[in-house]
Amino acid sequence: QVQLVQSGAEVKKPGASVKVSCKASGYIFTTYGISWVRKAPGQGFEWMGWISGYNGNTNYAQKLQGRVTMTTDTSTSTAYMELRSLRSDDTAVYYCARARSEYCSGGSCYFAAGHYYMDVWGKGTTVSVPS
Amino acid sequence: DIQMTQSPSTLSASVGDRVTITCRASQSISTWLAWYQQKPGKAPNLLIYKASSLESGVPSRFSGSGSGTEFTLTISSLQPDDFATYYCQQYDSYSYTFGQGTKLEIK
Numbered sequence: 565q566v567q568l569v570q571s572g573a574e575v576k577k578p579g580a581s582v583k584v585s586c587k588a589s590g591y592i593f594t595t596y597g598i599s600w601v602r603k604a605p606g607q608g609f610e611w612m613g614w615i616s617g618y619n620g621n622t623n624y625a626q627k628l629q630g631r632v633t634m635t636t637d638t639s640t641s642t643a644y645m646e647l648r649s650l651r652s653d654d655t656a657v658y659y660c661a662r663a664r665s666e667y668c669s670g671g672s673c674y675f676a677a678g679h680y681y682m683d684v685w686g687k688g689t690t691v692s693v694p695s
Numbered sequence: 696d697i698q699m700t701q702s703p704s705t706l707s708a709s710v711g712d713r714v715t716i717t718c719r720a721s722q723s724i725s726t727w728l729a730w731y732q733q734k735p736g737k738a739p740n741l742l743i744y745k746a747s748s749l750e751s752g753v754p755s756r757f758s759g760s761g762s763g764t765e766f767t768l769t770i771s772s773l774q775p776d777d778f779a780t781y782y783c784q785q786y787d788s789y790s791y792t793f794g795q796g797t798k799l800e801i802k
Binding site: 599608611614625626627659661664667668669676679680681682683684685686687688 | 727729731737738739740741744745748750782784786787789790791792793794795796
């Protein structure tokens with residue numbers, strides 16, 4: 565079955581960096597992208613960005629541009645999200661999710677590049693940045 | 696960014712009830728909308744994509760509708776397993792954004 569297994573919880577000092585991994589199994593990694601989403605305590609979900617599993621193309625949330633880098637290692641079917649210059653408000657649960665674009669209508673199915681919903685999620689990685 | 700507003704924030708209902716959750720977008724997103732269910736301590740679970748397409752394995756009591764700026768998630772007959780928090784999410788344009796959530800509670 566399709567599964568995304570994330571790395572373990574992290575505690576970091578302000579100003580440090582964190583790198584979270586997301587190992588995929590049960591599907592061909594290069595045929596789907598990976599989205600990253602976080603949820604801070606008492607806050608809503610925040611989409612962080614997307615990376616193509618095929619060619620490594622990325623699209624980052626404007627708010628995180630310059631602080632976040634998403635990469636993949638296709639040899640191990642693993643996606644990574646690195647966040648730098650950590651602050652206390654980066655404390656959150658970080659999720660990776662498979663990004664899917666297929667939809668079906670009138671008996672035919674289509675791919676919609678640039679329109680990715682998240683069909684399988686990792687269990688989440690807690691990143692704490694105590695002030 | 697496109698703002699997504701869900702209502703109500705909390706909904707109290709009983710097993711067997713029909714419930715509807717609304718999600719409004721600050722601008723048209725066509726039908727690029729997904730609905731997720733989340734239970735405490737768990738990752739979200741995809742219910743609906745493309746506004747009205749039921750994800751494989753999701754019970755048929757869940758349905759979605761809408762286009763443009765107004766969308767609804769309906770649960771036709773609440774089951775005990777359905778008490779959770781529900782989120783809408785637009786994927787029309789980057790940065791994708793989520794509604795603030797609707798907590799479905801047992802009355």
